[in-house]
Amino acid sequence: MNQFTIPISLTSPLKPLNQRLDLSVIVNTGDPSTSSVNYLGVIYEVDGVRGAKMRVFSDAEDGIWMGKFVVIDDAYPVLSRVISIDRRNYLSDERMIAQLDSKERMDELRKYGFDLEYISTSTTASLSIIGKFGGNGLLHIDRPIKPYSLVYDADDKLIEALLGAGGDSSLDVGVIKGSRVHARLDPDKLVTHHCAILASTGAGKSWLAGVILEELTLKVGLPILVIDPHGEYSAMQYQAEQDRASKEEAEAGERVSSLVSIYIPGKVDVSSMDRHYAKRFGRPRRYVRVGMNPRSMPLGILVRLLNYYYGLTDAQRRILEEGWVYNSVYEEPPLTPIDDLIKEIVETGKSAATKGYGGEIATSSLMTKLRMLFENRPFFITRYGDYYGSEPIRLLDVRGMLSTPGIKVLDLSSLDVMDQQALTAVVLDEVFSLAKRRSIPPTFLLIEEAHNFVPSKGSAMSKQPILRIAREGRKFGIGMCLVSQRPSRVDPDALSQCMTQIFKRIINPLDLKYVELISEYVSREEVGQLRVLNSDEALVTGLSVKIPLLIGVRRRFTAHGGETPSIEESLKDFLEGKQGS
Numbered sequence: 001m002n003q004f005t006i007p008i009s010l011t012s013p014l015k016p017l018n019q020r021l022d023l024s025v026i027v028n029t030g031d032p033s034t035s036s037v038n039y040l041g042v043i044y045e046v047d048g049v050r051g052a053k054m055r056v057f058s059d060a061e062d063g064i065w066m067g068k069f070v071v072i073d074d075a076y077p078v079l080s081r082v083i084s085i086d087r088r089n090y091l092s093d094e095r096m097i098a099q100l101d102s103k104e105r106m107d108e109l110r111k112y113g114f115d116l117e118y119i120s121t122s123t124t125a126s127l128s129i130i131g132k133f134g135g136n137g138l139l140h141i142d143r144p145i146k147p148y149s150l151v152y153d154a155d156d157k158l159i160e161a162l163l164g165a166g167g168d169s170s171l172d173v174g175v176i177k178g179s180r181v182h183a184r185l186d187p188d189k190l191v192t193h194h195c196a197i198l199a200s201t202g203a204g205k206s207w208l209a210g211v212i213l214e215e216l217t218l219k220v221g222l223p224i225l226v227i228d229p230h231g232e233y234s235a236m237q238y239q240a241e242q243d244r245a246s247k248e249e250a251e252a253g254e255r256v257s258s259l260v261s262i263y264i265p266g267k268v269d270v271s272s273m274d275r276h277y278a279k280r281f282g283r284p285r286r287y288v289r290v291g292m293n294p295r296s297m298p299l300g301i302l303v304r305l306l307n308y309y310y311g312l313t314d315a316q317r318r319i320l321e322e323g324w325v326y327n328s329v330y331e332e333p334p335l336t337p338i339d340d341l342i343k344e345i346v347e348t349g350k351s352a353a354t355k356g357y358g359g360e361i362a363t364s365s366l367m368t369k370l371r372m373l374f375e376n377r378p379f380f381i382t383r384y385g386d387y388y389g390s391e392p393i394r395l396l397d398v399r400g401m402l403s404t405p406g407i408k409v410l411d412l413s414s415l416d417v418m419d420q421q422a423l424t425a426v427v428l429d430e431v432f433s434l435a436k437r438r439s440i441p442p443t444f445l446l447i448e449e450a451h452n453f454v455p456s457k458g459s460a461m462s463k464q465p466i467l468r469i470a471r472e473g474r475k476f477g478i479g480m481c482l483v484s485q486r487p488s489r490v491d492p493d494a495l496s497q498c499m500t501q502i503f504k505r506i507i508n509p510l511d512l513k514y515v516e517l518i519s520e521y522v523s524r525e526e527v528g529q530l531r532v533l534n535s536d537e538a539l540v541t542g543l544s545v546k547i548p549l550l551i552g553v554r555r556r557f558t559a560h561g562g563e564t565p566s567i568e569e570s571l572k573d574f575l576e577g578k579q580g581s
C-alpha cells in the first residue's frame, strides 16, 4: 500500500465541491500483491466519465448495497458509488420460461444437474463515478475508465478520511450506509444556506429534524425557533425512551431537553395534547402561554392581516395608514384595551377619510374589522393580566425568546391553518426585522409542513416572509429548514434556496418527478432509490456534505413526538378526555 496525502478538492459528478481539506489517508492503490484487497467485481460497460456497470463476483453479492462506496482499479483508483443493483438470468428467454411449468418440472431439471440459479444468474451493479485519487487530491476523471477494470471495497478507513472528517462542531447525524463511518454535516453551510427535509408521510422527517436540532443545540448553541403545526416537538422536552442509551446519549438527552421551551399562542384549548404528554411521559410538559400585542405590529403586517381575514378597501387602508401609530419593537409598546386602540386609530386617521357618508361607512367598517381581528384571533392579547383558565398569558417577546440558545417550539396545533399561517407570518416578519437590526443572535428556523406555510400555489400569509428569509436571511444570520411531505407543493423559489436537501422515502410519482427536476445534486437513478428507503435512511445532498451521502440516521437523544397512535389508543384517549371534561 502506498501512503500519500490527499488535500481534497474534488468535483463529484453530482455536484461541485469546493472544499479543500487537509487530511492524510491511506489509499489502497490497488496493487493486489501488497494489500488485502476485497475484490467485488469487474467493470463490463462504461458510460462516459460519469458511470459504469460492474458484474458482481458471486462470492461478493452479499457485500454490495445501494449507496455502497467502491474503488475501481483503473490506471488510478476511482471512487464510485453503487446506485442500482440488478439480477440477470441470461437463459430467461420465452422458450426457457415456458419449460418451467411446475414445481415437479423444476425438480426434474435439477435432478439432471441443471442448476438453474448457478449457471444462468448474474448480479450487476451500476456505479456513479465520484472522482479519481490523483497525487494532489480527488479529481474529476477526464477519460472513461477501462472496461474489465477490477472493483474493490472502499473500506471504512478510506471513507472516513474522505467523507467523515469534520471539526468538533460538525453535526453527527448517523453513519454512512454500508460503513461504520459517522456522517457529518457542516453546520455553517446547513444553517446559513438553508436546508430542506423532503419525504412522504411517516418516512422519518421529524425524527431526522429532531436529530439536527439536537446536534445544533449541543455543538453550536444557537437559538432555534420551531414552527410546529402538530405539537409534536414538545416531546423534545423529554429524554428518549430507550433502555439501550449509553451514558453519553443520556447526558446529551438531558442537556437538550432542558433547553426546550414551548410557547402556546393565546387562548386555545391544549388540554388533549397536555394529557397525551403527561400520560406518555409521566409528567406534564412545561409551557408558557403567549399573546401578541397588536401594537407591536408594523403597519404592513396589520394591513395584510386585515386583508387576509376580512378584505380591506382602499378607503379603509388610507384611514389605517394615517391612523396606525407603529411602536417599534425597541420601544416595548404598552398594551391598550381594544376600545381605546380602535378609537385612537380612527381619531388619528380620520383626516384620511373622505368627507360625508362614504367616509363614515369606511371608518365604521374598518372599526368592525379591527375589533373582529383583535377579539377573534386567539393569538392577540389586549390587556395585562389576561388569563386562559388559570394560566396567565404573557406578552410574546420574540427578541427575548431568541436571545438565548435552545429550542423554542411555537406549538400551533390548536389553531386552524389560517391562524397558523397568520401568526407564523407575524412572528417571522419580526424575526427578520430583528435580525436585520442585529438585535438577535444568528438564529435557525425549522418550519414543519412547509407546503402549508410557503405553498407553490394559492396564497398563504406566511409565504412572503418565508420567501424573504429564504432569499435574504443568510445576510442577517437567519438560517431555515423546510420540512415537507409534498415537495411539489412547496414554493420552488423557497426550495431552490435550500442548499442542503435531505431526502427520505418518497413514493408519490409527482413528488419524485419534482425532486428530479429541482435537485441539481441527485441523479435520476438516485431519485428512483428514494422509493425504497427505510425510515431510518436518508440521502443527504448539497452544500453541507462533500458528496451526496446515503446515511442511516442515528438514534434520538430526546423523545420523538411523531409516533402514530393506534386507533385503539386514540379511542381510549378520546373517551378519557370526554370523561375529564
Ligand SMILES: Nc1ncnc2c1ncn2[C@@H]1O[C@H](COP(=O)(O)OP(=O)(O)OP(=O)(O)O)[C@@H](O)[C@H]1O
Pocket: 199, 200, 201, 202, 203, 204, 205, 206, 207, 208, 485, 535, 536, 537, 552, 553, 554, 555, 560, 561, 562, 563, 564
Ligand atoms: N432514524 C430512525 N430510527 C428509528 N426509527 C425511526 C427513525 N426515523 C424514523 N423512525 C420511525 O419512523 C416513524 C415515523 O417517523 P416520523 O414521525 O419522523 O415521520 P414523518 O415523516 O415526520 O411523518 P409525518 O409526515 O406523519 O409527520 C417514527 O415514529 C419512528 O418510529
